[in-house]
Amino acid sequence: MKDIDYLKLLSEEYSSISSVTSEIINLNAILNLPKGTEHFLTDLHGEYEAFSYVLRNASGVLKFKIDDLFDGELNCKEKRKLATLLYYPEEKLDLIKKEISDLDRWYKNTLVQLIKICRVVSSKYTRSRVRKTLPKDFAYIIEELLHEEEERLNKHDYFNNIIDTIIEIDRADDFIVAIANLIQRLAIDRLHIVGDIYDRGPYAHKILDDLIDRSNSVDLQWGNHDILWMGAASGSLACITNVVRIALRYANLSTLEEGYGINLLPLATFALNTYKDDECNSFIPKKPIENYYQEKDLELISKMHKAISIIQFKIEGQIIKNSPNYDMDDRLLLDKINYRENTIEVNNQKYKLNDTKFPTVDKNNPYRLTEEEERIINRIRECFLGSDKLQKHIKFLYSNGSMYLKYNSNLLYHSCVPMTEEGSFRKVNLGNEKLYGKTLFDKLDFLVRMSYFNNGDLDKKLYGQDIMWYLWCNGDSPLFGKNRMTTFERYFIDDKSTHIEIKDPYYKFRDNEIILDNILREFGLNPEVSHIINGHVPVKASKGESPIKGDGKLLVIDGGFSKAYQSKTGLAGYTLIYNSYGIRLASHDPFESKERAIVEETDILSTLEVLEKMDKRKYIYDTDKGKELNDRVKYLKKLLAAYRMGLINEDIE
Structure with a gap:
């Protein structure tokens, strides 16, 4: 059998037929999960507070999820308060506790709301992946709450008792902070920073x-x-x-x-x-x-x-x-x-x-x-x-x-x-x-x-x-x-x-699809399904310039995160969001201050524009990670055959 040396190495990790078959089943299941959400940012230039806010609200995505989940259940003011708590849990808790009379009731409602949000953002992941992200102090409790619903007849008391106990033993604040941070982390599966973290801004x-x-x-x-x-x-x-x-x-x-x-x-x-x-x-x-x-x-x-x-x-x-x-x-x-x-x-x-x-x-x-x-x-x-x-x-x-x-x-x-x-x-x-x-x-x-x-x-x-x-x-x-x-x-x-710096000819060809196709081929990508994503040169949106070049082949996502450029761009940055349904561009209004966001519950206004909608939803098997997992499954099946043919001995201890 070919690859016998590699299979012997693989057998050290999967030493029996049962362990191999379990992993094949696991990987095939993962391949059929929806593709994770990727966020692309560029030219941050030290603007920490704006960057941090965009990560905390997932470029506006979490606000939309709150609107959808609690439509008809919460009014606009209540949604804003919940969103701010989700973005800045520690700071917002201090303010809320000073104005709420029935704190236990507020805790119970809020914990249930946060668990609902967490269920939605974690639904793309395996339990194993979510488990690895869980905060240590509350890992078991959060896992139980995520997979048990309070409406389910046989688990109603079980679910509610967990919530009540968290409040009773004074761990509600810690739990809110932990689950808010977990939601922020799970909302973005992969973060791409396309250059220039340093200079201009202070942090x-x-x-x-x-x-x-x-x-x-x-x-x-x-x-x-x-x-x-x-x-x-x-x-x-x-x-x-x-x-x-x-x-x-x-x-x-x-x-x-x-x-x-x-x-x-x-x-x-x-x-x-x-x-x-x-x-x-x-x-x-x-x-x-x-x-x-x-x-x-x-x-x-x-x-x-x-x-x-x-x-x-x-x-x-x-x-x-x-x-x-x-x-x-x-x-x-x-x-x-x-x-x-x-x-x-x-x-x-x-x-x-x-x-x-x-x-x-x-x-x-x-x-x-x-x-x-x-x-x-x-x-x-x-x-x-x-x-x-x-x-x-x-x-x-x-x-x-x-x-x-x-x-x-x-x-x-x-x-x-x-x-x-x-x-x-x-x-x-x-x-x-x-x-x-x-x-x-x-x-x-x-x-x-x-x-x-x-x-x-x-x-x-x-x-x-x-x-x-x-x-x-x-x-x-x-x-x-x-x-x-x-x-x-x-x-x-x-x-x-004497100050003039002439741009590389590349920049005058950014709308030329033929040349963009040549670049993609040069780097080994299929021009029919691929994009180029750049930063570096701020997009002058205030003068009508579009970040979309070459009929969507090239996306320039420098929208002015740095305050030094916002007078030119008219914006305060872009986030490109690529999820299982398509590609969207979020353009952000300026972030004024963390204090105002917490006290006045002002959210960055993020305008979402659909750039490309998929003909069918993308799954992990459509991604680069999926190709790696498919290769892994292929070799695991070869190892399974080697065990069954007696070419490699199982560890039966």
Whole structure:
């Protein structure tokens, strides 16, 4: 019999005919369950409260379930209160208990309502799957309540006695919290984050804590901002300076200082001394957090911002000079400054500088760090390398993330596939190779991993770190998607024509079905049934732009989770929802605050649009997981035959 060696290994797990037959029956039953609900989010950019709320209400899905389940039983106000309790059980309980006179009766009604909701959201799963998700303290009780209905004649007293006892022994609050969290978890079977958790907003570290808590049901496709932090965590000075610069640019130091304990005091001291007579007007934070920083704080942040930017330009210049294959000589600008005329030459044209104070730049060797700059950046680097929480989060990004993902006939990547002006795949020089399409993504995925985990070969590790920076800002990077990053020009030149960053040709072909089909084939997917899902470029819905491209082949789901982009999008984010009936897009209104959501019971208004309705309901046997389970069943049947034929002996003990 073929595969006999594999079957012998399999027999160690299933050592008898009865265990094999039980597992075959179990797997075949699972294959005939409805497909789980997938949620796709992108470009979270540190907006923790909005992200957390969308997870808690399952992008508005739980609100609709409450409306359906209790239609005619609860009024609108009661439904809102129940929904808020479901989203924020601990906080809402404290408020409700102050206003309810007959608390025991309220507890009983509420527990029954939550159990009904839990029955609905758990109905797609096996008992075994639900059991693994149950909170330990109430696992047995919840399992009993989920599978026994109070209306059933023989179990009426049994069901009600469980509820009454929970209330009597003062465990109702704990039970409500436990079952609410269980409902939130079961409402989303798989969560896809299509890039850019970091930067802009204040609490990327909190988002990652929540994702790690769901790690068995989460995947991530790295965005350019994620790669930047991954490079910084590996020790890349170019990535570290960019991370710090962006945090200072938005006066947003929470993730760095509170989240990861990065000490910026040496940079602050250096900036105060070096730029004490410099107003640093071009480096005033873009969007300071309201009422959080005083004027003196912002002055200091501006000086730190300029200090780290100059260090960044020097370090990047060193990489560009040492890596001619990156083709980034046009980014070497410190040596193009004319200090007599206070001008700079960019692309063979002269421009007036709006800032002429460069106290640390050596005119004869402009890309050399001063001793003080080198000491400071190395101290900051030690903080990045020594932050246990940062390293834990980055390891999670590696273990659950990738450059792209194929999942249930969907192709997920953050930004673009580099293309030519004619619409073919652009060949990218990477070392001694010319790569394009899937091979380019695969190679970059390998190099990204090497930069973090290869500690044996220093040259390879340093090359990998440079690749991380390359992915952040190079014109051939599939994560960046523009011809250049004009950071220097935006700070030092008022002429906005120098600020222009031209998008990759990919973006003008996003409505071309033929080219989208070519991309899907390149990654091994059937264009007839597959979609591409992207983020990276905010959809300007307020100006009539649609997230649906190429007649539904491509879905761009960056709707402005980050507050920095909401003025452009007119929205506060999208969630793509793919369940057993079809694909829907939820567009969210801005989330004002957690406090208002709890006290005033205001829900994010989420508008659901059906993008694709299935001809027939999808089951697990239609999914990638189903293919794996079918293969498992195939080998279990071979093992069963081997036992019956005596080719492998059963363990009869």
